[in-house]
Amino acid sequence: MDNKKIADTLEETADLMEIAGIDGFRIRSYRNAAQIVASLSEPIVTILQDSDRNITDIKGIGKSIASALKDLIERGSFSRRDEMLEKYPPTALELLKISGLGPKTIATIHHHFRISTIDGLEQLCRDGKLRELPRMGEKLEHRILRGIEIYKRNAGRFLINFAHQTAIELVNYLNENNDSNDITAAGSLRRGKETIGDVDLLVTGPKTTNAIDRFVEHPSVNEILVHGDTKASVTVGREGLQVDVRALETDSYGAALQYFTGSKEHNVALRERAVRMGLRLNEYGLYRNDDGTKIAGQCETSIYEALGLSWIPPELRENTGEIEAAAEGTLPELIRADEIVADLHMHTTESDGYFSMNEMAEAARKKGYQYIAITDHSKALAMANGLDESRLLKQIKQIREASERWEDFTILSGCEVDILQNGKLDIDNEVLAQLDLVIASVHSHMDIESEKMTDRLLHVLENPYVNILGHPTGRLLLRRDPYVYDFERVVAEASKCNVHIEINASPERLDLGFPHLRVAKSSGVKFTISTDAHHTKHFDNMQYGVLSARRGWLTVNDVLNTLSLEKFLKTLVR
């Protein structure tokens, strides 16, 4: 059992313990242990098997969890988990994903109605049965029904980082065979879409049948849906992500890559264009209608060229103007990940991060960045141990001192300041004035009506110390809708005030998304792409932020953390 699986099992147990109403601190120990296990570079098994070492030497792992880990590896479970699963079926875990429904309510419902599935719960709400229970009423029934609706709408989709990691793992596995096949991920993953329904892998080369046979034998394959000579379809992991592999002839590889990358709308438009030109486009190639001659297919570029277009980056293939731009030769030169020189939103152990300022700085520097901004939470976010004025002043001093150490690297002192319900910030202006960078973000009162939210954000922009509007729509992918306000008006005002807009690269947010980005870009506002890292490994999420930016047609000129420090600081002057 690998570390990830162990961590997942510990988390799962912690979830069940929540429902069982077990002491919160005890649950936290399990979650903490899960986090530790997940971030270990060495397999737990190796440590346990080494008689010279003691797993309890790792901070956060004591006697009980050490024994749980041992049992987990030996027999796939441990007593606390068994005990929980005896009380609550695993389907109860799914209920926790419904917004507005927490462990206590799930436990009460299970206790009274013996119901622990989403469908069962939905029926209960529709029948108005929930209101029979203490402290539950009609409004709660409605809230849960709405939560179920959102959950169902998003079910079966996955965050891009999860799909991406799965794809990398499978591609590496197939490459291990060294049968000189080419393997590429197509589909929405290649287009950089924020959420992915299934992963499409294309294999071409001399031994594609071997590759497909090997693919279905991968240890994380759960269920084989289809297994033929040229196609296999499976679900992987306990999450059940569907992965399709297709084997292709080398001379139609480009056509297949184009076809399976999509989007559907883009492909339809492309085929229509082909028809108008007396051509026919399908997954095998581009053909002349009159005599059936194949005129392109081996590579994507040849297909686009034959259609009178420049090659279109996958991120733009949504049929929202990219074909016209490609015809006119006016496609933008999209921003590239290697052009990013700074990360401007991250947290440390001062608030809710996992690493100290120095550790974050070292990791960022190693990544090749020229500068970063430390932006811990402010005091209104008490749960995240947000900083008040005096702690912030102290931190500014520490940052200045730490930053002195390097010639080639700078730490900016920043803060992710909370936007209160009235549109004011929760840190005094005198202190904000001393920061290099102020990100203003909404973390509460997210469901107020549109007009109030618009006013609230417009009010924030009036504060002369605000530089960046953080995760501007507040969405949590697959979990929470963006909050509602007059976005166009707010970005227009931001552009006027020289407040920049953040593209939050966290795979759970990827906020802004593509339609918002297009609107924002046309307002003339400038962007920063930042990871909101709470862990050094989160720096790697920058790639997803860049993908989002590319989907929004952004170029290097739109994104400010591509600038040298000197030039960047000039963009902060209001």
Add this chain to the structure above:
DNA sequence: GCCGTTTTCGGCCCGACTGTTTTCAGTCG
């Protein structure tokens, strides 16, 4: 369940909102 110059017990993580109540339990961040 973990930790420890406050060390074998007691602290760890808190404030605000909502919906249900008439004082507070549950949820969220």
